Amino acid sequence: MNSATRQTGLLFLWLLSFILTGDACDVARSELPRSRATDLKTDFATDENAMFARPVHLAFQNGRLSVVDAEEASVSVFDPEGRFMGRAGGKGQGPGQLDLPTAAWPVADGLIVSDGRNRRIVRFDARGRERDSFRLNFFPAAILPLAVDRVLVARNPGGGDKKGRVLNCYDLRGRPLWSALPPAASGDRVADTMSNVVILMGAPSGESFAVFRYRAEGIRRFSAAGRDLGEIRPGRAYPVGRIRRTIAPGKTIQAEVFCWHAAYSEGRFYLLAAARTEDGDLGPGSDVYAIGFDGRIQEVIELPGTMTKIAASAERLYALDLDYRLRVLKVEKK
Amino acid sequence: MKQVVALLLLGVVLVTAALVLVASARPPRSVTQCYNDWETCREEALARDASVIQTTLMLTLCDVSFGRCILYG
Numbered sequence: 001m002n003s004a005t006r007q008t009g010l011l012f013l014w015l016l017s018f019i020l021t022g023d024a025c026d027v028a029r030s031e032l033p034r035s036r037a038t039d040l041k042t043d044f045a046t047d048e049n050a051m052f053a054r055p056v057h058l059a060f061q062n063g064r065l066s067v068v069d070a071e072e073a074s075v076s077v078f079d080p081e082g083r084f085m086g087r088a089g090g091k092g093q094g095p096g097q098l099d100l101p102t103a104a105w106p107v108a109d110g111l112i113v114s115d116g117r118n119r120r121i122v123r124f125d126a127r128g129r130e131r132d133s134f135r136l137n138f139f140p141a142a143i144l145p146l147a148v149d150r151v152l153v154a155r156n157p158g159g160g161d162k163k164g165r166v167l168n169c170y171d172l173r174g175r176p177l178w179s180a181l182p183p184a185a186s187g188d189r190v191a192d193t194m195s196n197v198v199i200l201m202g203a204p205s206g207e208s209f210a211v212f213r214y215r216a217e218g219i220r221r222f223s224a225a226g227r228d229l230g231e232i233r234p235g236r237a238y239p240v241g242r243i244r245r246t247i248a249p250g251k252t253i254q255a256e257v258f259c260w261h262a263a264y265s266e267g268r269f270y271l272l273a274a275a276r277t278e279d280g281d282l283g284p285g286s287d288v289y290a291i292g293f294d295g296r297i298q299e300v301i302e303l304p305g306t307m308t309k310i311a312a313s314a315e316r317l318y319a320l321d322l323d324y325r326l327r328v329l330k331v332e333k334k
Numbered sequence: 335m336k337q338v339v340a341l342l343l344l345g346v347v348l349v350t351a352a353l354v355l356v357a358s359a360r361p362p363r364s365v366t367q368c369y370n371d372w373e374t375c376r377e378e379a380l381a382r383d384a385s386v387i388q389t390t391l392m393l394t395l396c397d398v399s400f401g402r403c404i405l406y407g
Contacts, residue, residue: 056381070381100374102381117374139373141380158376190393193376214386243386255386274386283385308383 028237033299034334037288037317041082041328049076049084050326057103057142058320060265060311061202064106065318067326068113073098075113075124077106080313082328088128093118096130103142103200112151114140121151123172134174138164144200144208146224150177152208154200157183158193166198167210169226178226181210194255201264209264211271216240216256218295219269234271234291241274241282260284265312268292270301272310284308288317301331368403372396 044050053071060066064085065078073091075098078084088111089098099117110131111124121143122133142154150171157164165179184195194214201209206224218233241257257274260283264270268290275285288301288310307319307327317329363371379392 054381070378100377102377116377139370139377141377156376156380158373189397190390193380193393194389197380241386245387247387247391253387253390255390257386260383277385281385281387284383 029239032237032297035299035301035331036334037301037303037329037331039304039327040316040330044325044327050082052324055309055320055324058309058311058318059105060313060318062106062108065311066104066106066111068101068104070100073101075101075104075111080316082326086128088124102140105145107145112143112145114143114153116140121153142198142200144202146202146208147206152200154198156193156196158189158196166196180222180226180228199262201262203264211258211262213259214255214257216258232293233295234289235295235297237297238289239273243282257282261309263310263312266314268298270310270312270317272307303329363403363407365404368400371403372400375399
Protein backbone atom coordinates (compact mmCIF):
# COMPACT_ATOMS: atom_id res chain seq x y z
CA MET A 1 0.00 0.00 0.00
CA ASN A 2 1.57 3.29 -0.98
CA SER A 3 1.59 6.43 1.14
CA ALA A 4 -1.19 8.23 -0.81
CA THR A 5 -3.58 5.26 -0.46
CA ARG A 6 -2.84 4.99 3.26
CA GLN A 7 -3.47 8.72 3.78
CA THR A 8 -6.77 8.52 1.85
CA GLY A 9 -7.81 5.54 3.99
CA LEU A 10 -7.00 7.39 7.22
CA LEU A 11 -8.92 10.45 6.03
CA PHE A 12 -11.92 8.24 5.23
CA LEU A 13 -11.78 6.61 8.69
CA TRP A 14 -11.55 10.02 10.37
CA LEU A 15 -14.57 11.28 8.39
CA LEU A 16 -16.49 8.12 9.29
CA SER A 17 -15.72 8.52 13.00
CA PHE A 18 -16.71 12.20 12.77
CA ILE A 19 -20.08 11.22 11.32
CA LEU A 20 -20.71 8.34 13.73
CA THR A 21 -19.72 10.08 16.98
CA GLY A 22 -20.94 13.06 18.95
CA ASP A 23 -20.06 15.59 16.30
CA ALA A 24 -22.70 14.16 14.02
CA CYS A 25 -25.19 14.27 16.92
CA ASP A 26 -24.43 17.93 17.48
CA VAL A 27 -25.19 18.66 13.83
CA ALA A 28 -28.47 16.74 14.07
CA ARG A 29 -29.30 18.46 17.38
CA SER A 30 -28.89 21.91 15.90
CA GLU A 31 -31.34 21.01 13.16
CA LEU A 32 -34.13 19.93 15.51
CA PRO A 33 -37.25 22.14 15.54
CA ARG A 34 -37.03 24.52 18.48
CA SER A 35 -39.73 26.20 20.54
CA ARG A 36 -39.60 28.68 23.37
CA ALA A 37 -41.54 28.50 26.62
CA THR A 38 -42.61 31.79 28.18
CA ASP A 39 -44.27 32.56 31.49
CA LEU A 40 -48.06 32.65 31.56
CA LYS A 41 -48.18 33.08 35.31
CA THR A 42 -46.49 36.44 35.52
CA ASP A 43 -46.81 36.80 39.31
CA PHE A 44 -44.54 33.82 39.99
CA ALA A 45 -42.07 36.06 41.82
CA THR A 46 -44.68 37.44 44.23
CA ASP A 47 -47.33 34.73 44.66
CA GLU A 48 -46.41 33.29 48.07
CA ASN A 49 -48.67 30.27 47.55
CA ALA A 50 -46.51 29.31 44.57
CA MET A 51 -43.21 29.52 46.47
CA PHE A 52 -41.94 26.50 48.33
CA ALA A 53 -39.37 25.57 50.95
CA ARG A 54 -38.21 22.35 49.27
CA PRO A 55 -40.44 21.16 46.42
CA VAL A 56 -39.75 17.55 45.47
CA HIS A 57 -42.55 16.63 43.07
CA LEU A 58 -44.75 18.31 40.50
CA ALA A 59 -47.61 16.60 38.67
CA PHE A 60 -50.52 17.51 36.42
CA GLN A 61 -53.53 15.23 36.18
CA ASN A 62 -57.33 15.54 36.14
CA GLY A 63 -57.13 19.24 35.34
CA ARG A 64 -55.17 20.10 38.47
CA LEU A 65 -51.55 20.58 39.39
CA SER A 66 -49.95 19.37 42.61
CA VAL A 67 -46.66 20.40 44.21
CA VAL A 68 -45.14 18.44 47.09
CA ASP A 69 -43.12 20.42 49.61
CA ALA A 70 -40.97 18.03 51.66
CA GLU A 71 -39.90 20.71 54.13
CA GLU A 72 -43.45 21.82 54.93
CA ALA A 73 -44.73 18.23 54.60
CA SER A 74 -47.61 19.47 52.49
CA VAL A 75 -49.14 19.24 49.03
CA SER A 76 -50.40 22.39 47.30
CA VAL A 77 -52.99 22.18 44.54
CA PHE A 78 -53.36 24.66 41.67
CA ASP A 79 -55.71 25.06 38.71
CA PRO A 80 -54.29 24.82 35.15
CA GLU A 81 -53.50 28.58 35.19
CA GLY A 82 -51.44 28.21 38.37
CA ARG A 83 -54.03 29.70 40.73
CA PHE A 84 -53.83 28.29 44.24
CA MET A 85 -56.75 26.03 45.17
CA GLY A 86 -55.79 24.51 48.49
CA ARG A 87 -53.28 22.62 50.57
CA ALA A 88 -53.23 19.24 52.32
CA GLY A 89 -50.94 17.73 54.92
CA GLY A 90 -48.77 19.25 57.61
CA LYS A 91 -45.87 17.66 59.47
CA GLY A 92 -46.64 14.76 61.77
CA GLN A 93 -47.62 11.13 62.10
CA GLY A 94 -51.34 11.57 62.71
CA PRO A 95 -54.30 11.38 60.33
CA GLY A 96 -53.95 13.85 57.50
CA GLN A 97 -50.34 14.56 58.40
CA LEU A 98 -47.24 13.79 56.39
CA ASP A 99 -43.54 13.33 57.09
CA LEU A 100 -41.10 13.74 54.22
CA PRO A 101 -43.67 13.24 51.44
CA THR A 102 -42.07 12.28 48.14
CA ALA A 103 -44.79 12.52 45.48
CA ALA A 104 -48.47 13.35 44.95
CA TRP A 105 -51.00 13.22 42.10
CA PRO A 106 -54.40 14.85 41.78
CA VAL A 107 -57.00 12.11 41.35
CA ALA A 108 -60.66 12.49 40.43
CA ASP A 109 -61.85 12.96 44.03
CA GLY A 110 -58.81 14.41 45.74
CA LEU A 111 -55.11 13.57 46.03
CA ILE A 112 -52.95 10.51 46.48
CA VAL A 113 -49.64 11.03 48.28
CA SER A 114 -46.59 8.91 49.12
CA ASP A 115 -45.86 9.73 52.75
CA GLY A 116 -42.16 8.84 52.83
CA ARG A 117 -40.99 8.71 56.45
CA ASN A 118 -44.37 7.43 57.66
CA ARG A 119 -44.05 4.66 55.05
CA ARG A 120 -47.60 4.82 53.79
CA ILE A 121 -49.77 5.85 50.86
CA VAL A 122 -52.47 8.36 51.80
CA ARG A 123 -55.57 9.48 49.95
CA PHE A 124 -57.01 12.93 50.67
CA ASP A 125 -60.50 14.05 49.72
CA ALA A 126 -61.20 17.20 47.71
CA ARG A 127 -61.21 19.28 50.94
CA GLY A 128 -57.77 18.10 51.98
CA ARG A 129 -58.92 15.68 54.70
CA GLU A 130 -57.45 12.20 54.93
CA ARG A 131 -59.74 9.63 53.41
CA ASP A 132 -57.76 6.43 53.91
CA SER A 133 -54.24 5.07 53.81
CA PHE A 134 -52.23 1.87 53.73
CA ARG A 135 -48.84 1.01 55.16
CA LEU A 136 -45.72 -0.14 53.34
CA ASN A 137 -42.64 -1.94 54.66
CA PHE A 138 -40.34 0.39 52.74
CA PHE A 139 -39.79 4.09 52.09
CA PRO A 140 -41.96 5.04 49.08
CA ALA A 141 -39.67 6.99 46.75
CA ALA A 142 -42.42 7.87 44.24
CA ILE A 143 -45.98 6.95 43.29
CA LEU A 144 -48.28 6.96 40.31
CA PRO A 145 -52.04 6.27 40.39
CA LEU A 146 -53.00 3.68 37.76
CA ALA A 147 -56.63 3.72 36.61
CA VAL A 148 -58.99 4.18 39.60
CA ASP A 149 -58.24 1.20 41.77
CA ARG A 150 -54.48 0.80 41.93
CA VAL A 151 -51.30 2.67 42.59
CA LEU A 152 -47.72 2.12 41.51
CA VAL A 153 -45.12 2.71 44.22
CA ALA A 154 -41.39 3.05 43.52
CA ARG A 155 -38.84 1.70 45.93
CA ASN A 156 -35.11 2.39 46.03
CA PRO A 157 -33.56 -0.66 47.71
CA GLY A 158 -30.02 0.70 47.55
CA GLY A 159 -27.86 -1.52 49.72
CA GLY A 160 -27.49 -4.63 47.58
CA ASP A 161 -31.06 -5.94 47.98
CA LYS A 162 -31.59 -8.09 44.90
CA LYS A 163 -34.96 -9.54 45.92
CA GLY A 164 -37.14 -6.44 45.92
CA ARG A 165 -38.35 -4.68 42.80
CA VAL A 166 -38.26 -0.99 41.95
CA LEU A 167 -41.90 -0.86 40.77
CA ASN A 168 -44.57 -2.27 43.06
CA CYS A 169 -48.27 -2.07 42.25
CA TYR A 170 -50.93 -2.24 44.97
CA ASP A 171 -54.69 -1.99 45.12
CA LEU A 172 -56.05 0.79 47.31
CA ARG A 173 -56.19 -1.49 50.35
CA GLY A 174 -52.47 -2.11 50.07
CA ARG A 175 -52.63 -5.61 48.59
CA PRO A 176 -49.72 -6.24 46.21
CA LEU A 177 -50.74 -6.83 42.58
CA TRP A 178 -47.53 -6.92 40.57
CA SER A 179 -43.94 -5.79 40.67
CA ALA A 180 -41.31 -5.13 38.03
CA LEU A 181 -37.77 -3.94 37.32
CA PRO A 182 -35.02 -5.51 39.39
CA PRO A 183 -32.91 -2.91 41.18
CA ALA A 184 -29.26 -2.20 40.49
CA ALA A 185 -27.34 -4.23 43.07
CA SER A 186 -23.65 -3.90 42.26
CA GLY A 187 -22.63 -3.72 45.89
CA ASP A 188 -21.63 -0.05 45.63
CA ARG A 189 -24.39 1.41 47.78
CA VAL A 190 -24.04 4.96 46.53
CA ALA A 191 -23.97 3.97 42.85
CA ASP A 192 -26.90 1.59 43.37
CA THR A 193 -28.94 4.24 45.16
CA MET A 194 -28.45 6.62 42.25
CA SER A 195 -29.11 3.94 39.63
CA ASN A 196 -32.45 3.10 41.23
CA VAL A 197 -33.85 6.64 41.16
CA VAL A 198 -36.92 6.38 38.96
CA ILE A 199 -39.33 8.96 37.56
CA LEU A 200 -42.90 7.74 37.03
CA MET A 201 -45.36 8.99 34.44
CA GLY A 202 -48.81 7.76 33.50
CA ALA A 203 -51.36 7.80 30.72
CA PRO A 204 -55.14 7.98 31.27
CA SER A 205 -55.35 4.42 29.86
CA GLY A 206 -53.60 3.12 32.97
CA GLU A 207 -50.32 2.58 31.14
CA SER A 208 -47.28 3.61 33.13
CA PHE A 209 -43.85 4.82 32.08
CA ALA A 210 -40.68 4.65 34.13
CA VAL A 211 -37.39 6.44 33.50
CA PHE A 212 -34.24 5.88 35.51
CA ARG A 213 -32.63 9.27 36.01
CA TYR A 214 -29.08 8.00 36.29
CA ARG A 215 -29.16 5.21 33.69
CA ALA A 216 -28.70 5.84 29.98
CA GLU A 217 -31.60 3.58 29.12
CA GLY A 218 -34.91 4.43 27.52
CA ILE A 219 -38.44 4.94 28.75
CA ARG A 220 -39.91 1.68 30.09
CA ARG A 221 -43.62 1.01 29.36
CA PHE A 222 -45.98 -1.12 31.43
CA SER A 223 -49.66 -1.92 31.06
CA ALA A 224 -51.99 -1.37 34.04
CA ALA A 225 -51.75 -5.14 34.63
CA GLY A 226 -47.96 -4.93 34.80
CA ARG A 227 -47.13 -6.36 31.39
CA ASP A 228 -43.78 -5.09 30.13
CA LEU A 229 -44.57 -3.26 26.87
CA GLY A 230 -40.96 -2.59 25.96
CA GLU A 231 -38.76 0.44 25.88
CA ILE A 232 -38.77 3.73 24.00
CA ARG A 233 -35.31 5.03 23.17
CA PRO A 234 -34.97 8.62 22.02
CA GLY A 235 -33.11 9.37 18.78
CA ARG A 236 -29.33 9.71 18.71
CA ALA A 237 -29.52 13.47 18.93
CA TYR A 238 -30.90 13.22 22.48
CA PRO A 239 -28.19 14.47 24.88
CA VAL A 240 -27.50 11.95 27.65
CA GLY A 241 -25.34 13.69 30.27
CA ARG A 242 -22.09 11.97 31.19
CA ILE A 243 -19.56 12.88 33.85
CA ARG A 244 -16.31 11.36 35.05
CA ARG A 245 -14.29 13.09 37.72
CA THR A 246 -11.49 12.04 40.04
CA ILE A 247 -12.26 13.55 43.44
CA ALA A 248 -9.40 11.93 45.35
CA PRO A 249 -6.50 9.62 44.51
CA GLY A 250 -8.08 6.32 43.51
CA LYS A 251 -11.64 7.65 43.78
CA THR A 252 -13.36 8.48 40.52
CA ILE A 253 -17.02 9.36 40.19
CA GLN A 254 -18.56 8.29 36.93
CA ALA A 255 -22.23 8.82 36.17
CA GLU A 256 -24.77 9.14 33.40
CA VAL A 257 -27.89 11.28 33.55
CA PHE A 258 -30.60 10.22 31.15
CA CYS A 259 -32.80 13.16 32.09
CA TRP A 260 -33.16 15.38 35.14
CA HIS A 261 -36.91 15.04 35.18
CA ALA A 262 -39.70 13.93 32.84
CA ALA A 263 -43.39 14.34 32.13
CA TYR A 264 -45.97 12.81 29.81
CA SER A 265 -49.06 14.23 28.15
CA GLU A 266 -51.16 13.36 25.11
CA GLY A 267 -48.77 10.84 23.54
CA ARG A 268 -45.64 12.91 24.12
CA PHE A 269 -42.81 12.53 26.58
CA TYR A 270 -41.08 15.65 27.84
CA LEU A 271 -37.53 14.97 28.98
CA LEU A 272 -35.72 17.73 30.86
CA ALA A 273 -32.11 17.20 29.78
CA ALA A 274 -29.28 17.63 32.30
CA ALA A 275 -26.84 20.48 31.74
CA ARG A 276 -23.29 21.32 32.73
CA THR A 277 -22.96 23.48 35.81
CA GLU A 278 -20.38 26.26 36.05
CA ASP A 279 -17.94 23.95 37.83
CA GLY A 280 -18.27 21.22 35.20
CA ASP A 281 -20.67 19.06 37.20
CA LEU A 282 -24.02 17.88 35.80
CA GLY A 283 -27.24 19.40 37.09
CA PRO A 284 -30.74 20.45 36.07
CA GLY A 285 -31.10 22.06 32.67
CA SER A 286 -33.23 24.41 30.61
CA ASP A 287 -33.96 22.33 27.48
CA VAL A 288 -36.93 19.97 27.26
CA TYR A 289 -36.94 17.33 24.50
CA ALA A 290 -40.43 16.37 23.33
CA ILE A 291 -40.38 12.74 22.18
CA GLY A 292 -43.03 10.57 20.55
CA PHE A 293 -43.73 6.87 21.09
CA ASP A 294 -41.43 6.09 18.16
CA GLY A 295 -38.54 7.77 19.99
CA ARG A 296 -38.32 10.57 17.44
CA ILE A 297 -37.45 13.96 18.87
CA GLN A 298 -40.32 16.21 17.80
CA GLU A 299 -38.97 19.46 19.16
CA VAL A 300 -36.65 21.04 21.70
CA ILE A 301 -38.36 23.46 24.06
CA GLU A 302 -36.17 26.18 25.58
CA LEU A 303 -37.34 27.03 29.09
CA PRO A 304 -36.94 30.54 30.55
CA GLY A 305 -34.17 29.37 32.88
CA THR A 306 -32.91 26.29 34.65
CA MET A 307 -35.70 24.13 36.04
CA THR A 308 -35.58 21.13 38.37
CA LYS A 309 -38.99 19.52 37.79
CA ILE A 310 -41.53 19.61 35.01
CA ALA A 311 -45.13 18.57 34.38
CA ALA A 312 -47.19 18.79 31.22
CA SER A 313 -50.79 19.21 30.10
CA ALA A 314 -52.12 19.35 26.55
CA GLU A 315 -51.67 23.15 26.45
CA ARG A 316 -49.02 24.01 29.01
CA LEU A 317 -45.76 23.10 30.61
CA TYR A 318 -45.27 23.55 34.33
CA ALA A 319 -41.92 23.78 36.04
CA LEU A 320 -40.16 24.46 39.33
CA ASP A 321 -37.22 26.82 39.09
CA LEU A 322 -34.01 27.00 41.10
CA ASP A 323 -35.65 29.45 43.52
CA TYR A 324 -38.38 26.87 44.25
CA ARG A 325 -41.11 28.84 42.46
CA LEU A 326 -43.88 27.40 40.34
CA ARG A 327 -43.75 28.50 36.70
CA VAL A 328 -46.67 28.08 34.28
CA LEU A 329 -45.39 28.14 30.70
CA LYS A 330 -46.80 28.58 27.24
CA VAL A 331 -44.87 26.95 24.38
CA GLU A 332 -44.50 28.81 21.07
CA LYS A 333 -42.61 27.93 17.92
CA LYS A 334 -39.47 29.98 17.43
CA MET B 335 -10.45 40.42 83.24
CA LYS B 336 -8.84 37.16 84.42
CA GLN B 337 -12.00 36.29 86.29
CA VAL B 338 -14.16 36.78 83.18
CA VAL B 339 -11.90 34.50 81.11
CA ALA B 340 -11.87 31.91 83.86
CA LEU B 341 -15.67 32.00 84.09
CA LEU B 342 -15.97 31.65 80.31
CA LEU B 343 -13.60 28.68 80.30
CA LEU B 344 -15.53 27.09 83.15
CA GLY B 345 -18.75 27.59 81.19
CA VAL B 346 -17.28 25.93 78.09
CA VAL B 347 -16.02 22.98 80.16
CA LEU B 348 -19.42 22.52 81.84
CA VAL B 349 -21.37 22.71 78.56
CA THR B 350 -18.99 20.21 76.92
CA ALA B 351 -19.30 17.84 79.87
CA ALA B 352 -23.09 18.12 79.76
CA LEU B 353 -23.16 17.37 76.03
CA VAL B 354 -20.86 14.36 76.44
CA LEU B 355 -23.02 13.02 79.27
CA VAL B 356 -26.22 13.46 77.25
CA ALA B 357 -24.65 11.71 74.25
CA SER B 358 -23.36 8.80 76.31
CA ALA B 359 -26.67 8.44 78.14
CA ARG B 360 -28.59 8.13 74.88
CA PRO B 361 -29.69 4.55 74.27
CA PRO B 362 -27.95 2.92 71.28
CA ARG B 363 -29.99 2.89 68.11
CA SER B 364 -31.19 -0.45 66.77
CA VAL B 365 -30.14 -1.74 63.34
CA THR B 366 -33.67 -1.02 62.11
CA GLN B 367 -33.42 2.56 63.34
CA CYS B 368 -30.01 2.92 61.64
CA TYR B 369 -31.48 1.57 58.42
CA ASN B 370 -34.49 3.90 58.61
CA ASP B 371 -32.24 6.88 59.26
CA TRP B 372 -30.05 5.87 56.32
CA GLU B 373 -33.08 5.59 54.05
CA THR B 374 -34.31 9.02 55.12
CA CYS B 375 -30.83 10.51 54.67
CA ARG B 376 -30.64 9.09 51.12
CA GLU B 377 -34.07 10.41 50.17
CA GLU B 378 -33.24 13.86 51.54
CA ALA B 379 -29.98 13.86 49.56
CA LEU B 380 -31.76 12.83 46.37
CA ALA B 381 -34.60 15.30 46.87
CA ARG B 382 -32.25 18.29 46.94
CA ASP B 383 -31.81 18.33 43.17
CA ALA B 384 -28.11 18.95 43.70
CA SER B 385 -25.66 18.24 40.89
CA VAL B 386 -24.35 14.72 40.34
CA ILE B 387 -21.04 15.03 42.20
CA GLN B 388 -22.69 16.82 45.14
CA THR B 389 -25.41 14.16 45.33
CA THR B 390 -22.77 11.42 45.25
CA LEU B 391 -20.90 13.07 48.11
CA MET B 392 -24.09 13.52 50.15
CA LEU B 393 -24.99 9.86 49.63
CA THR B 394 -21.47 8.88 50.69
CA LEU B 395 -21.98 10.85 53.92
CA CYS B 396 -25.27 8.98 54.47
CA ASP B 397 -23.35 5.72 54.08
CA VAL B 398 -20.66 6.82 56.53
CA SER B 399 -23.35 7.78 59.08
CA PHE B 400 -25.02 4.42 58.55
CA GLY B 401 -21.74 2.60 59.19
CA ARG B 402 -21.10 4.60 62.36
CA CYS B 403 -24.66 3.97 63.54
CA ILE B 404 -24.27 0.21 63.06
CA LEU B 405 -20.89 0.17 64.81
CA TYR B 406 -21.50 2.56 67.68
CA GLY B 407 -25.30 2.86 67.88
